[in-house]
Amino acid sequence: MGVKKIKLTVNGKTHQVVADEDLTLLDLLRDELHLTGAKQSCDKKGQCGACTVIMNGRAVRSCLMKVSKLDGADVITVEGLGTPENPHLIQEAFVLAGAIQCGFCTPGMIMATKALLDKNNNPDTEEIKKALRGNLCRCTGYAKIIDAVKLAGRFLRGEITPDDVRPNPDGPKVGVSHPRPTAMEKACGTARYTADYLVPGALELAVVHSPHEHAIIKKIDFSEAEKMPGVVGFMTAKDIKGTNRLVLNTNDRPLLCEDKVRSYGDPVAIVAARTRKEAREAAKAVKVEYEVLPALHSPEEAMAEGAIQIHPDRPNLCFTHPQIKGDAQKALAEAAAVVEAHFKTQINHQAPLEPEASVAYLEEDEDGDVQLVVVGRSINIHKHLSALQDALGYENIRYEEAVSGGQFGMKVEITSEGIAGAAALHFKQPVRYIPSLEESMWITPKRHPYDMKVKLAADSEGKITAYDIDFTVDNGAYHSNGDTIINRSLRMLSGSYNIPNVNAFARLVYTNNPWGSSARGAGPPQTNFALECAVNMLAEKMGIDPLEFRLKNSLQPGQSKSTGTVVTEWPFPVVCESLKPHYERAKREAAKYKEGTIVRGVGIAAGSFGIGSPGDKAIVSIELDPDDGVTVYAAVADPGEGNESMLTQLAAEVLNLPLKKVRLVTRDTDRTTATGPAAGSRMTYMCGGALVEAAKQLKAAMEECGATCYDDLVKAGKPTRYTGTKVTLQSGPLDKQTGQGSAYESEVHCLQMAEVEVNKETGEVTILKMTTAVDSGPVINRLNYEGQLEGGADMGAGFALREQYIAKETKDWVTFKFPTIKTAFPMEAIITETPRERGTLYGSTGVGEMTMVPTAPAIISAIYDAIGVWICDLPATPEKIKAALQNKA
């Protein structure tokens, strides 16, 4: 391999580099110059733009640039643009426009923006889309990124300054879009994500993965691999001292497979080497002898008589649950109108832009005992810690969360943390496991696919009388929280409506497909797709406008959900009324485009998404510090939703403190309370509620002794630390025979409208606009809130139209059909703020998942409105649409 000596300038400093022909500019920046602002997501395929830097005045993807060819180049990275103390105007614009959520794409976006604005400081939307077309974002739906580029242009043109748009930090704390606490670090590339942790002397890990979906491991041969350069050692399951099971709900998933693999990409062995490249090369040389078994690709195959049992100690049909309210069969028989349909949803990847990554090392704790430190992408309660302790057979573990590049439910599970932790214990050296994107897809869970057969009935007055649904959930190879997913579907089964008679039956089935777990919404997006399409079908059958049909059938206080739980508040009609004028406008406009090849349609769908699950509990501590500020202690992960803003703004509001006087300790299990996961849209309601309780205790203690500062409180002999708890009022499981019982104690309500254009020749669907009417109670930070709505709608559109995870075929962001700025669409939010009885502070709940719950049925219904065919099998690809049109013809 040839090497070449070159000189290049990075951020104004000249470097002499001896580069081999494989060394990329991204590697040079990250690994050798320790400039980790440029990120790596797409396995250096140039697909994501997270590594964008400016070279010789042009935005380039540094992962594609070979250093050996860059002699004389002038490179600017995001670190060279500005610092948190002295940011560039573009960095200010991204922070102030609310364009930064997880922040993993942000450095690349900012550098692409810089290159654009250097040439054209007043670009229009199309010019921005063109300039940023190679930069991916999963969180924002691109709306606020486009806003940020335009705002940066105004700054650069001198029309306004950042101070003109920055909210007054001494003004109101709640209901104001104060910048996120860590946004500027993300904008300047100084926020540390897991792969940015450089531990001196760390071994790099690679994993040997199964090439089979179902097979017995006969033999693992390291003899060739151990001769490879740089190799330090190997691990198999027998080297793990603990249970080797990574448990969320069920102990069926091994950290390393023992005798059998059950899904494509299952981890079989670990290779440790001096460099990642050496580890990966050695992993390829490990020879594993398999006896291939029949693979089960669907629940039907898995439930068939004589099907091979995937786990020896549990049947393939591993969980069932009914739900029975009233007498659905009788109501169906007596109904004036019934619709019947069969819906399917796909396996999908949550697709955070940051791939999996973990770092682990041993250190002495305060007592001189050896503690294992695992750095990962989500603190996710202390459950991760507990699961790791059991799996590794080692109790003295500290979990540290790095800044997280998105997760969307995926990180309720531990994956790479187990590999890294096991290797650090085994090799007794620091380790880094930075898998490729494709590996990350193999080892992480997916959204469960649902198969749903439904009947929905109404009486002659247009009142819904019965709902019958039989649904089967493909669990994939491991159980994870499949039963929880089904319970969530059942607890929200009747959606926004009063349905007096419900008959449901759910089953969960092991297959050899990728395993399912939490994914934004986690169950209800699938069942709500079926319900909302059926509601539109029934409204049409009865000749009633679908919005009026929803108003007519909205649940009312005093009526009960499918769980039998009577509700005391239900502001769903408020959101319906707020959407009405927009809906009328959209129908009028679409009516002009009903003939010809390209036609338009309008569809609406609703969702009432549960917040505050039965038995949920959050604990948050707050401490008054000597400088009269406070520190909040809570394991509240913030992979982009805005939880850090929520905690900061709530504490400042209750205690009347400047925002900068509120500090957060949220990323270290040694210092934080057990708050529960960043899942279920629960953080504002549960953890925010617990924080408000703690802050009120502190405030009351100070008032009681007349203290106005830390010294006063200490002199009065009062504690400085207070712990608040929020517990939901109901607990316990649903009744096993009837599915009746405990339910979520509040809801966020939504009615969403899709306006689409369909090309009848190509089957292509273009989303013209999504309008979301939503009410989750008072909004704490409007920009963060809109960011959730916009990112969720974009994710919902991908779920409806494009995205699908197919084992072996889905390898990267192109094969996944990741949403791009090209497929982004205009969005409008209509926000009403009805306070909830048990909501946080002024009655707030959560919105992070609701935002994609109605999107797919709204889009599918709009497609039906445009072309007269229902696409009931997601995603609604052009091929499916063309086939449906041909069948119709």
Next chain:
Amino acid sequence: MNNQNSKTAKGEPGQSYYRSVAGLTLLFDNEDYLWEPADWTEDVARVLAQECGIPELTEKHWRVIRFMREFYFANGRAPLNRQLKQGTGMTLMEIEALFPGGIKQDARRIAGLPNPKACL
């Protein structure tokens, strides 16, 4: 490792369940941890201890149990081992010897500390 033999029937994966302990109907998670630590009583602890193979709780057991509960209510989580050592004045080996299933599986269960919540 888990002391599975000493426990009563558990809930299904991920499912909480009710059972009667010391005359009280209490909610447990599927791993047999008490759901709500405030439901705990000393009588409950004695029954749970027997289920863990500890016929009688000694003063040393109570020292561990009381510290665990105090720490939990003050800090919102179970103590780490080093905090347990400091809080009880005992060595880890002494504590481990008191609880045949280990600190995590037995001591925390008997003290009525909840399992960290998984997915809701």
